[in-house]
Amino acid sequence: MDSAEIKLRKAEIEDRNIIWEIIQQSIERRRKDGSTQWQNGYPNMNTVESDIAKGFGYVLTVDDEVAVFAALILNDEPAYSTIEGEWLSNGEFVVVHRVAVDEKFAGRGLVKKLFDLIEEFTKSKGIQSIKVDTNYDNIAMLKILESKGYSYCGEVVLAGGVRKAFEKIII
Template structure:
């Protein structure tokens, strides 16, 4: 069984993270989804994540296999929700963005383990409210989200690159 763990991403991980994101972008395109096809996230996004120390890597036997950015506090993406509502009006939550696994690691349940690691790490830091969103057609990500106890709460609209007012399903879990 491989050694699987999560750690905070570092500047020297930038090229591996860009590879993970680009690989996920290609996968989404092959699935016919518009998610991440408008130039976001990109290298500048990753550099900003790293400078703000909000990037996390999933490693398998020491090799980068997944990436996610975790933002804490009020997230402007989640300020306005339609077709539903958040379970509470708290602003001290953790939001999970840019969640991606390299294709050579897909099908190994690593996304579930990565999500569990994120929830555990931020629970230990005092966060109990977690939010995430994904494209309505991104069934694999929805399975990961729902498989970790999140419930669909409504719709948020994102502006990513050239995509404006993109519809994303919003999920929340309160531990």
Template sequence: MYLRKTTPNDLPRVMEIIDQAAAYLAEQRLPQWQGEQKPSEKQINKDIKRQESYVLIDEGVIVGTASLVAGIDPVYTAIDGKWEGEGEYLSIHRVALDQKIRGKKIGKQLLEHLLTVAAYQGVTDVRIDTFPTNQPMERTIYSAGFSYCGMIEFPFTHGERKAYQKRL
């Protein structure tokens, strides 16, 4: 299993995985990634062009996707809590796995691969968030060694998120 940057040719498969993830969240009665909140093809294309989108490959097949975003995230600046340290960080967003592999701890591997990319880039601070009741994602975040830092709020309905950080 390995991680590589997403190419434009990967877009149909990435969007298929995102659609599966959004459907799974809806089945769990979670408002995360519903309606306009779901990552769009336009957003993924933007991530690809900025070299921030990654795919996880297993036996030649894309089984996961995520973005590792550089720069200050305005939503992350208004945390009800406290980040450990200040300075440059990367944010992990738009994490999704093929539903056929759910429950096999592949999410942890995806996050660990992204942490390796961050370390390779010399970044020692990585942040991530999830909807407060998205327990499967929260377990995955904790299993990859992140610590809870507080609550943030995206500017849309059901925008509240638990925020986590890992110092490398």
């Protein structure tokens, strides 16, 4: 992995099948873990196509092979305007949604690398912070957010479920 070239780039419509496959693997993994997250028909292929069309879809590539998908949305998450708790800031922010890792790249620290690259992306755009939410039972993501220095801010309601919300000030 050390010699591999790892890059974050905008997803293109040609990536949609591989992205959808990666998301389906994640949906199945969440189900096997006994999670309720992503078990109600969301996200789906329309979600993927919409993310790409709106310019929200990003992929982390390892030697040009798509390994991780994430949606990065600037300043726009209506659910975040109502939080049971308090955000660290009121400035511009990047929202991270729909993180999914290809099984063959799992366990290699790529989601941590993804968050490093999202921080660089956020800084390069002069944006103040990153906000993210996850299911209370998504232990892997909760551990990553903790290791990356995200602060727990409270709870938000998204897609009919209560999620733990986190924020990290970048600049």
